[in-house]
Amino acid sequence: MVFWRHGQTLWNVEQRFQGHTDIPLDETGVAQAERAASLLASLRPSLIVSSHLRRAQDTAAALGTLAGLDVLVDKDLRERGGGEWEGLTRAEIAAGWPVQYAEWEAPGGETVTDVADRVAAATRRWVSRLEEGGLLVVASHGAAIRLGLARLLGLPEELWPILGGLGNCSWSVLQEGRKGWRLLEHNAGTLPEPVNSDDRPDSAPAAV
Template sequence: MTSILLIRHGETAWNADRRLQGHTDIPLNTEGERQAEALAAALAGERFDAIVASDLQRAHQTAEAIARHHGLPVQRDARLRERCYGAFEGLLYAEIARRYPEDWEDWQARQVDSVPPAGERQAESFRAFYRRSLDAVADWAARHPGKSLALVAHGGVLECAYRAAHNMVLESPRSFPIRNASINRFRFHDGRLVLDSWGETGHLAKALDEL
C-alpha cells in the first residue's frame, strides 16, 4: 500500500481572475507563494520518499517549497499537467461562453468525449485527460510500493483522483471543492485509489492568523 498526498498548486493571477490556464505556464502570484510556504510548513514533519510535480511552474514552485524541508529533489512529470483546453486557454469563463457557445455548452454539460477547439496547443477530452492523470498516479505508486509520495498537480488531476476513489461516472457534476494549496490524502491499494482525507486547508488559515 502506497501513501499519496495529492496537492493542488498555490494560487496564480489567472486563478484569481477565473482565467482558464490548462497547459499555459503561469507562475504563482504573491498569495500563491504565501500558500506554498504555509503548505510546506504544515508538511515539514511528515515523511516523504519522493516528491513529484507537474512540469508547469505553478506546480513545480509549490513542490519546491515542500522539498526544501525534506532534502529531496522535485521530480517532474508532464503527465500530471492540467487538462489542455486548446483555444479556451487564457480566456475568462464569460469570454469562452461568448466566443465558443457550442463548445461551452458541451463543456458545461460534461460531454466527456468532447474536445475544445485547438489553440496554440491541441486540446484533449476529459476522458483522455482522466486516463492520463490516473495512469501517472498509478505509475508513481507502482514505482514506490509501500512508500509515501507527495504529488503536486492541478485541480483537474485532483478531480480525476477523487472521481476514481468514489467510482463516480465521468458525466456526473462536480459537487466537491478543489482548493489551491489543499492537502488530499489517498492510499493506492490493490490497483486503485482510496481516499482518506479531502481538502485540508487549515494550514492556510493558520498562516494568515500568524501574520
C-alpha cells in the first residue's frame, strides 16, 4: 500500500490550516502530481482511492490517467478537521490560541485518535478488496496519513510524534506481513524539504 499526499496548494504556501476546506492544487501542485504519478505508475497499482477533497482527487487523477484506472473516492480519507482554525495561518493560530496551539488541538476540530481510527479503518476496507499481490494507492493528506499510518503500525499514541510529516506529493510505502503492517519507506519521492501542512508543527523536519 502507498499513502500519497496531495500536491501543493496556495494555502500550503501561506501555511494556512486547510482541514476540510476544499482547496485546489496550485500550478506547482499540478506539476508535482504529474511528476509523482510518472514514478508511481511504474509500481503498477491495481486500485487507487482518494479523499473526496479536490486537492487529493486531482492528485490521484494524474496517476489514474497513466495507470488506466478509475479513481475511487472515500470521504473517510479526508484531512483532519480544523474547526475554528481552518483558513488561519500558523502565526494567527499561535497568537489566538496559545494553549491549544501547544497541544495542536483545534477548538471544534477532530481529535488525533478519531482521525487515526477513521483513516486506518478506511484503508483496511480497501486493502480487503485487493487480490493477492495487488497494490493500493491512497491519495490523502498530511495529518490524515501520518495518523492513519501510526494506527496501522500499532504504535502507542505517545510515540506517534516519531513519524515525521510528508512533503507535498511525497508518499509512504507499507507492506502487510504475517505480523501486521511494516513501514518500508516514509516521505519518499523528494529530497528533504520543509513540510507545510495541517499537521502539528513539531511533525515537520527542521529547515536546513
